Amino acid sequence: MxxxxxxxxxxxxxxxxxxxxxxxxxxxxxxxxxxxxxxxxxxxxxxxxxxxxxxxxxxxxxxxxxxxxxxxxxxxxxxxxxxRELDLLLPIAPGYSVENVEADLADCRIPPQRISVETACELEPLLNPLALEGVLWARHGHxxxxxxxxxxxxxxxxxxxxxxxxxxxxxxxxxxxxxxxxxxxxxxxxxxxxxxxxxxxxxxxxxxxxxxxIYFTHAESLELEPAEVRLRTIVMSAPVQRLELERQAGHPDRDPLWDKPGQEICPPILDVGILQFLDGSLRLGQISRALTDPQAEVDAAASEAQIRSQAERYLPAVAHLPGRWRHCLVAFSxxxxxxxxxxxxxxxxxxxxxxxxxxxxxxxxxxxxxxxxxxxxxxxxxxxxxxxxxxxxxxxxxxxx
Missing domain, CATH: 3.50.50.60 (FAD/NAD(P)-binding domain)
Structure with missing residues (x-):
């Protein structure tokens, strides 16, 4: 040996x-x-x-x-x-106030700054301005x-x-x-x-x-084929709901459920995220599910439709480009x-x-x-x-x- x-x-x-x-x-x-x-x-x-x-x-x-x-x-x-280092645009998700999200991120190492809808659309011309009630900006690595x-x-x-x-x-x-x-x-x-x-x-x-x-979520995203359309920024809705899902799913009171098959610890969430790699391919996502079986099956077609629908809200030019549904596990504490x-x-x-x-x-x-x-x-x-x-x-x- x-x-x-x-x-x-x-x-x-x-x-x-x-x-x-x-x-x-x-x-x-x-x-x-x-x-x-x-x-x-x-x-x-x-x-x-x-x-x-x-x-x-x-x-x-x-x-x-x-x-x-x-x-x-x-x-x-x-x-x-x-x-590379890019502009990250954080459109505020429906149901959240810009002020509350901004306050929640105020203690970050580099707090995101509030920018106008006009400035956001100058940074990312493909954005749908009608979907933007408020936007935060940060410089993001990739x-x-x-x-x-x-x-x-x-x-x-x-x-x-x-x-x-x-x-x-x-x-x-x-x-x-x-x-x-x-x-x-x-x-x-x-x-x-x-x-x-x-x-x-x-x-x-x-x-x-x-x-x-240690626990895990089932993460679902779409991998889109290289396209001629070009994004200048990364777009991620705020706040990131996955963090709250992880907090709830990893609560000590729920730990016994993790060793029982077929359990869904808490409802799934969708954080809208859209970015483009240097080869022109894109990533759209993501749905997170707290399912206890690492090999649990989900409805890929329904998930893909949901991701595309939410992405279309912000970037209609990329939401329906051809691609494939992808799935993986993401660990968390x-x-x-x-x-x-x-x-x-x-x-x-x-x-x-x-x-x-x-x-x-x-x-x-x-x-x-x-x-x-x-x-x-x-x-x-x-x-x-x-x-x-x-x-x-x-x-x-x-x-x-």
Whole structure:
């Protein structure tokens, strides 16, 4: 059985960035990903870098650190990640007041500014002015998420890291210690196993009899084919309703429901979002559903119609372009902060997951994680440890068998 210092489960943006940083520290690292192009949250991400949006001292610091890192990341990784900075327009969704949304965002690292409908339409001529009762503006970062992930993976391999396309079928466990992983073709051992499996993290841990305070939504969006029409901005309705859905779905009182099949923890929401990548393709979304079965089926045709209808309100020129419905799982915790570090009660097992909005902060956190693992104390990571939920009655390890 091959043995490593680290096994990282999940080759999306979180796992790829973390593997790269651990290899930079000199560790022997195995990165496991089940597919070359998995239908994951990274693959279907908008690619937005909301570095301005943090409200806590931690998220503000990581947002600032993250955007500075992205400005030189293509050079560091020796690959074009399509980094750019764009105008973000935040039209206020029906039923919300501009004043209340503006007040709610006032404590962000860089609070969005209110602009006139006329100014918004100058920035984005394709906007429908009749749909705009109020608009906020911010400067927003953007990358191509999958090109960035590939860049991390390739840089990781140049450092001597091993990338295998294998499905992790289980964790190897001796008592309360995780010693490696199992795949259909063999077993691999490691001093530390880090789960970076996003929305699949909870199911993987539960299969091994391990509880963690991590949940997931089913995210639905449309991937539109490259078009001649060109957007100048990113358009995202405000407020982001997904954050409230995550707060409700991750409430401790609802935790027992997450292990019952066929449950819908709370009603779905639709946050209107429209952006265009450099190749001309577009992303429209997104519906979020708190369904407890990671393989739950939803009505794709109905979802597509709903997304297109809401997108048409703001950008009628793009709402009916040809494309495909996409679906993935998005992990989250109940307090909007990721789970980074050792899981209480377990040796050899760490989490780097629960990022409901990962892109802006993952490279910074991955570097901090790796530096701390090799002896450099970090001021922020202790507050992200899963141990912050240790008081939950559900946190005790499950019995074997």
């Amino acid at each position: 091959a043995n490593y210092d680290w096994i990282v489960i999940g080759g999306g943006i979180t796992g790829a960035a973390l593997s790269y940083e651990l290899a930079r520290q000199g560790g022997s690292v195995l990165l496991l990903e089940k597919e070359a192009l998995p239908p994951s949250a990274t693959r279907y991400s908008y690619g937005g870098l909301a570095h301005w949006a943090g409200k806590t001292p931690l998220l503000k610091a990581l947002g600032e650190e993250g955007i500075h890192r992205y400005r030189t990341l293509s050079e560091e990784l020796e690959a074009d990640i399509h980094f 990358i191509h998420p999958w090109l960035t992930t590939l860049a991390f993976q390739k840089a990781f391999q140049r450092l001597g890291g091993s990338l295998l396309l294998q499905t992790v079928t289980g964790l190897r466990r001796q008592g309360q210690q995780i010693t490696g992983v199992e795949t259909p073709t063999g077993c691999y051992g490691a001093a530390q196993v880090v789960v970076c499996a996003g929305g699949w993290t909870r199911a993987l841990l539960r299969q091994a009899g391990i509880w963690a305070p 109940s307090d909007h902060h990721p789970l980074v570090g050792s899981l209480p009660g377990w040796e050899g097992l760490q989490l780097f997951s629960g990022f409901s909005n990962p892109l802006a902060i993952v490279p910074a956190l991955a570097r901090r994680f790796a530096q701390q693992a090799y002896g450099q104390a970090d001021e922020w990571l202790p507050s992200l440890s899963p141990a912050r939920f240790a008081g939950s009655s559900a946190a005790a390890p499950l019995p074997q068998g």
